[in-house]
Amino acid sequence: QVQLRESGPGLVRPSETLSLTCTVSGESISDYFWSWIRQPPGKGLEWIGYISHGGSPHYNPSLKSRVTMSLDTSKNHFSLSLSSVTAADTAVYYCARDEAETGGLDYWGQGNLVTVSS
Amino acid sequence: YVLTQPPSLSVAPGETARIACGGDNIRSKSVHWYQQKAGQAPVLVINYDRDRPSGIPERFSGSNSGNTATLTISRVEAGDEADYYCQVWDISSDHRVFGGGTRLTVL
Numbered sequence: 001q002v003q004l005r006e007s008g009p010g011l012v013r014p015s016e017t018l019s020l021t022c023t024v025s026g027e028s029i030s031d032y033f034w035s036w037i038r039q040p041p042g043k044g045l046e047w048i049g050y051i052s053h054g055g056s057p058h059y060n061p062s063l064k065s066r067v068t069m070s071l072d073t074s075k076n077h078f079s080l081s082l083s084s085v086t087a088a089d090t091a092v093y094y095c096a097r098d099e100a101e102t103g104g105l106d107y108w109g110q111g112n113l114v115t116v117s118s
Numbered sequence: 119y120v121l122t123q124p125p126s127l128s129v130a131p132g133e134t135a136r137i138a139c140g141g142d143n144i145r146s147k148s149v150h151w152y153q154q155k156a157g158q159a160p161v162l163v164i165n166y167d168r169d170r171p172s173g174i175p176e177r178f179s180g181s182n183s184g185n186t187a188t189l190t191i192s193r194v195e196a197g198d199e200a201d202y203y204c205q206v207w208d209i210s211s212d213h214r215v216f217g218g219g220t221r222l223t224v225l
Contacts, residue, residue: 046216094159105160
């Protein structure tokens with residue numbers, strides 16, 4: 001059974017960098033693509049980007065200038081960094097397994113609420 | 119690429135809910151549907167237009183034609199009350215795109 005779990009701070013100060021990690025169990029991250037998605041409180045889902053099994057990232061243009069994704073196969077986890085955060089980046093951040101051939105997201109983590117506030 | 123969903127839909131128990139997802143020539147894309155209950159992570163309920171992942175009831179079905187994809191929930195139950203999102207892979211940009219979501223209320 002594939003399981004994903006996000007981890008990271010729940011509070012980030014404005015202008016700083018948000019960093020999250022998604023740890024995967026039951027599957028090797030070397031075999032799939034992996035996406036990050038966020039959801040501001042009371043709003044819809046926004047795709048942030050994906051990282052391929054080979055470590056190549058692809059980002060949503062609306063966030064591209066501030067986003068970095070990486071893969072650590074030795075720990076079977078992947079990471080998200082979002083720089084220069086503002087209150088508008090307050091959201092629940094989800095990681096998900098990405099079926100590269102169809103673009104569907106078949107397994108999701110439980111989500112990590114990140115609040116941007118001083 | 120833009121996906122358009124109605125913000126809300128209300129149906130009585132036992133009735134059929136049809137949730138639309140509009141997009142330019144959406145029939146040329148693979149459409150996926152997610153169910154998100156209050157306070158929970160989204161769950162994939164329809165993959166690749168009409169495939170149901172393991173564990174998803176047969177009451178959930180999908181179709182895709184022209185400029186509209188549709189998620190159909192037959193014999194709606196109280197437990198189906200949730201937000202539903204459609205999503206596609208825009209091959210030209212290699213982006214994953216979500217619709218705005220539809221809140222299904224079971225009366």
